[in-house]
Amino acid sequence: MVVYSFFIFDRHCECIYIRQWLESTSTPAPAQPLSRPVTASSATTTATSTAEKPTSGNKLSMAEQAKLVFGVIFSLRNMVKKLCGPDDSFLCFRTGHYKLHYYETITSLRFVMLTDIRTENLKLSLHQIYVNLYVEYVVKNPLSPVEHAGGEGVNNEMFELGIDGFVRTIQ
Amino acid sequence: MVVYAVLILNKAGGLIYQRDFNPGLQKISANDYLIIAGTFHGVHAITSQISPTNDTGSSGLEVLESEHFVMRCFQTLTGIKFLIFAEPRQPNLDVVVRRVYELYADYVMKNPFYQIEMPIRSEGFDRHLAAYIKPQA
Amino acid sequence: MNRDPSPFRPTSTASTATSPTPKYANLTASTNIRYSLTRKSIYDRHLNRTKTSELSKSAFAFLFGEMVQYAQKKVYGVQDLEKKLNLHGYAVGQRFLELLLWRDGRTAKRETRILGILQFISHQMYRAIFQKQADTLEKVRENEDEYMISDNDPIVNTYISVPKEMSQLNCGAFIAGIIEAVLDGHCFPAKVTAHTAPNDMWPGRTVFLIKFEPEVLEREALRVGS
Numbered sequence: 001m002v003v004y005s006f007f008i009f010d011r012h013c014e015c016i017y018i019r020q021w022l023e024s025t026s027t028p029a030p031a032q033p034l035s036r037p038v039t040a041s042s043a044t045t046t047a048t049s050t051a052e053k054p055t056s057g058n059k060l061s062m063a064e065q066a067k068l069v070f071g072v073i074f075s076l077r078n079m080v081k082k083l084c085g086p087d088d089s090f091l092c093f094r095t096g097h098y099k100l101h102y103y104e105t106i107t108s109l110r111f112v113m114l115t116d117i118r119t120e121n122l123k124l125s126l127h128q129i130y131v132n133l134y135v136e137y138v139v140k141n142p143l144s145p146v147e148h149a150g151g152e153g154v155n156n157e158m159f160e161l162g163i164d165g166f167v168r169t170i171q
Numbered sequence: 172m173v174v175y176a177v178l179i180l181n182k183a184g185g186l187i188y189q190r191d192f193n194p195g196l197q198k199i200s201a202n203d204y205l206i207i208a209g210t211f212h213g214v215h216a217i218t219s220q221i222s223p224t225n226d227t228g229s230s231g232l233e234v235l236e237s238e239h240f241v242m243r244c245f246q247t248l249t250g251i252k253f254l255i256f257a258e259p260r261q262p263n264l265d266v267v268v269r270r271v272y273e274l275y276a277d278y279v280m281k282n283p284f285y286q287i288e289m290p291i292r293s294e295g296f297d298r299h300l301a302a303y304i305k306p307q308a
Numbered sequence: 309m310n311r312d313p314s315p316f317r318p319t320s321t322a323s324t325a326t327s328p329t330p331k332y333a334n335l336t337a338s339t340n341i342r343y344s345l346t347r348k349s350i351y352d353r354h355l356n357r358t359k360t361s362e363l364s365k366s367a368f369a370f371l372f373g374e375m376v377q378y379a380q381k382k383v384y385g386v387q388d389l390e391k392k393l394n395l396h397g398y399a400v401g402q403r404f405l406e407l408l409l410w411r412d413g414r415t416a417k418r419e420t421r422i423l424g425i426l427q428f429i430s431h432q433m434y435r436a437i438f439q440k441q442a443d444t445l446e447k448v449r450e451n452e453d454e455y456m457i458s459d460n461d462p463i464v465n466t467y468i469s470v471p472k473e474m475s476q477l478n479c480g481a482f483i484a485g486i487i488e489a490v491l492d493g494h495c496f497p498a499k500v501t502a503h504t505a506p507n508d509m510w511p512g513r514t515v516f517l518i519k520f521e522p523e524v525l526e527r528e529a530l531r532v533g534s
Contacts, residue, residue, distance in 0.1 A: 005223055065221050068221045071217060072214050072221065075210050075211075076214060079207050079211060079214075080237045082197070082199060083197055083207065083240075084196060084197060084237060084238075084239045084240060085239075088239045088240075090236070090237040091236045091237055091238065093236065094232075095219065095230050095231055095232055096230035096233060097224045100218075114221075114223050121236065
């Protein structure tokens with residue numbers, strides 16, 4: 001199984017964390033993650049430029065992609081709720097080339113992971129990321145702010161290492 | 172086989188057919204269905220844009236899973252979308268969607284009274300679709 | 309043939325009325341007949357060659373669908389449309405009867421009795437066109453001059469769903485036209501109409517109602533008397 005990228009959106013619909021793993025087939029150094037996780041406050045020009053750099057192979061910059069991903073999950077979530085009642089939630093979808101997994105917490109934090117299409121549903125894994133990594137390293141971090149405008153606070157070393165390790169275990 | 176509903180969207184994202192077969196989805200108004208169809212049309216286009224792989228010509232959304240249903244979307248080469256809503260973990264939805272496409276090609280496209288891209292009001296299509304999806308009834 | 313709008317008439321009058329300009333002549337000469345490599349047109353082939361060959365049902369459905377749409381463009385109502393389809397069928401029937409009898413060769417026989425001709429239609433003719441017999445052949449009890457041939461699933465209606473506002477329409481009027489032409493060809497002038505008569509098993513069941521002209525019954529009575 002291949003994990004392509006991982007996003008966290010907060011309750012203000014802002015992308016507070018992006019992580020991308022380069023596709024193993026397209027690069028000679030597969031296991032090496034990106035030098036720094038890219039934060040997605042596209043409002044500042046510096047953030048946009050850093051976001052565009054590592055995605056030379058892709059058509060869209062990561063910040064733009066994050067916006068599209070959010071648009072998709074937001075629409076699909078509403079569509080599912082309309083069709084099946086408010087207690088239903090959408091878990092994942094797949095296209096011919098990738099699969100998108102979705103997990104939403106009670107506090108409207110949204111975790112999104114893009115993998116290859118053979119991967120089973122990752123709802124539990126995303127839940128574990130929330131409980132074991134996000135809560136442990138971000139929420140419990142006394143230095144981290146309550147809101148994470150521009151990814152502030154999420155972007156710490158412990159969380160990052162944790163995500164890396166976690167993705168390696170499920171890969 | 173429990174199929175909840177079948178929707179058909181024309182190439183502009185307009186809803187041209189909607190029919191419930193088994194209870195499982197909420198009863199919503201025709202207008203809401205039109206909105207859902209339009210939204211889905213847009214989402215489908217975006218999902219092919221955000222493909223993380225470098226393969227060109229990525230297809231849009233094909234399978235959507237939720238807690239209570241699974242949806243199979245099949246887009247024909249002519250741009251018509253067939254959406255099949257079924258109970259979760261329903262196998263062989265590919266076969267179902269193919270067969271629905273076949274029935275569409277037969278009983279809608281070969282009907283001289285059908286105007287292309289317009290809502291489908293074809294009694295023969297209704298009958299054969301019901302016979303295929305709900306053979307016991 | 310006591311039919312006023314004979315399908316032959318419009319074409320013949322049209323060709324005599326318009327003096328063929330050179331351009332027109334060129335057009336017909338170049339597009340009318342396709343020659344194969346052996347320089348033989350389809351008219352040079354033996355008539356029995358296509359006797360057992362099969363035809364794509366889809367191709368027929370699309371062609372027939374277009375025909376219905378075309379007919380629909382220039383009519384004022386359901387009855388008018390059925391008449392038009394009937395006329396199309398009539399033209400087919402006239403030609404087909406000739407072919408059918410020719411293929412029968414020496415065993416061909418001209419039917420002279422009402423029952424005989426009706427059986428010819430529901431058996432031989434039906435099998436030659438649709439590869440099956442008509443499902444029933446009955447006499448209408450109330451009327452001496454009316455007979456019914458029924459088809460549980462007419463091939464022309466397989467893919468046709470008539471919209472609600474035209475519920476009276478049955479595109480089987482085309483087959484009715486064929487039957488009418490065959491009857492006319494045997495000198496049994498009659499009016500044939502198609503009616504939808506669904507039952508539980510067959511939602512598309514169609515009944516062809518045949519109403520003979522009075523002189524046919526007169527002749528039949530004379531024959532019985534002799």
